[in-house]
Amino acid sequence: MTTQEAEPSGATGLFIYGIVPSDVEPTPDAEGVGDPPGEVTAVRHGDLAALVSEVGLEEPMGRPADLSAYQTLLDGTAAVAPVLPVRFGTVVTGQDAVAELLEAHHDRFAAALDEFEDRxxxxxxxxxxxxxxxxxxxxxxxxxxxxxxxxxxxxxxxxxxxxxxxxxxxxxxxxxxxxxxxxxxxxxxxxxxxxxxxxxxxxxxxxxxxxxxxxxxxxxxxxxxxxxxxxxxxxxxxxxxxxxxxxxxxxxxxxxxx
Structure with a gap:
């Protein structure tokens, strides 16, 4: 989901990069989108986790540097673990919203991760x-x-x-x-x-x-x-x-x- 309505100045959300198994841990040097780049963390729910970083809801998104950061993170993750890329630009309001998404699609995402294991x-x-x-x-x-x-x-x-x-x-x-x-x-x-x-x-x-x-x-x-x-x-x-x-x-x- 993306934020469509105007947000208060300074409001932030979580940019979602991809869905991974819950034991995947972002590396300390992983950089997200934004200027300066956001710190990439994992929001976990059950057997799943979402790779996210905090972004300003008023911050313009879609610069070449943002797309490059998105792809670099996902391609690096795919080299060590299965990952389901989430559409570029998907931003939610916070960790609770991420957990709700993981819960709502848990079985489907888990099955897909099994499908992409070692591929x-x-x-x-x-x-x-x-x-x-x-x-x-x-x-x-x-x-x-x-x-x-x-x-x-x-x-x-x-x-x-x-x-x-x-x-x-x-x-x-x-x-x-x-x-x-x-x-x-x-x-x-x-x-x-x-x-x-x-x-x-x-x-x-x-x-x-x-x-x-x-x-x-x-x-x-x-x-x-x-x-x-x-x-x-x-x-x-x-x-x-x-x-x-x-x-x-x-x-x-x-x-x-x-």
Whole structure:
């Protein structure tokens, strides 16, 4: 839940980062959101705990530094214990409100934590090299290649319609290739992952963007498979492997909704 009504000047609340088993203890150097960063503590109820820090209810939230602190805390926690990330920006009025949330969803959260025991998220993102992608597309599509030849070296004004049509053809080609690359990535990595979650493209030139839930025992094999996949596409796709991360893309059914 978030605070929607105006609060008295100086009023504070608790920013909730994630739900963890009750025996998880924040490290002394853990820093929360805010300026200056808040001290991260744990509010416990039964077998569960919530990682929280105090924030001013009038303090603006959502700065890059706040998002970075949120992710750093959750990713660091996920490396040593299961964690359910709570939606960024969730603030409640105090410890009693946190305890009420843990009590109300205790069984569901506990079951989810069991599900994510010894599992981490990795996100695989790739982006096409624009020149290489277009070159490959024109080689494979004779109609588009002919259109490209017709507009090459001519004034933009006199070839406007043809340029628009060519742009549409290239855009469709990128989309189809993106779908194929995502399918190929999922097929290649499924043997080393517990689950996968396709993510929307962040750019028109995105080649792939998929989150994978990986068992800690399979991490080395998973990373090696990603490296092999990337090597096969060297020159065409620039790939990045993000992780290990908290299971952001796999906890929607268990999240607290603001």
């Amino acid at each position: 981490l998220q990795y996100t695989v993102h790739g982006r096409f090299d624009e020149e290489e992608m277009i070159s490959d597309f024109l080689t494979e599509n004779s109609a588009a290649a002919a259109l490209a030849e017709q507009v090459r070296g001519r004034q933009e004004a006199e070839t406007r319609e043809k340029r628009i049509r060519l742009g549409e053809m290239i855009s469709q080609g990128v989309e189809l290739r993106r779908e194929a690359e995502n399918r190929a990535l999922i097929e290649a990595l499924t043997p080393y992952a517990v689950a996968h979650a396709p993510r929307p493209p962040s750019s028109e030139l995105d080649a792939m963007n998929v989150a994978f839930l990986v068992a800690t025992d399979d991490e080395e094999d998973f990373v090696r498979a990603v490296e092999d996949f990337a090597e096969q596409r060297r020159g065409l796709v620039r790939m990045r492997l993000l992780g290990p991360l908290a299971p952001y893309d796999f906890v929607s059914a268990h999240q607290l909704v603001a």
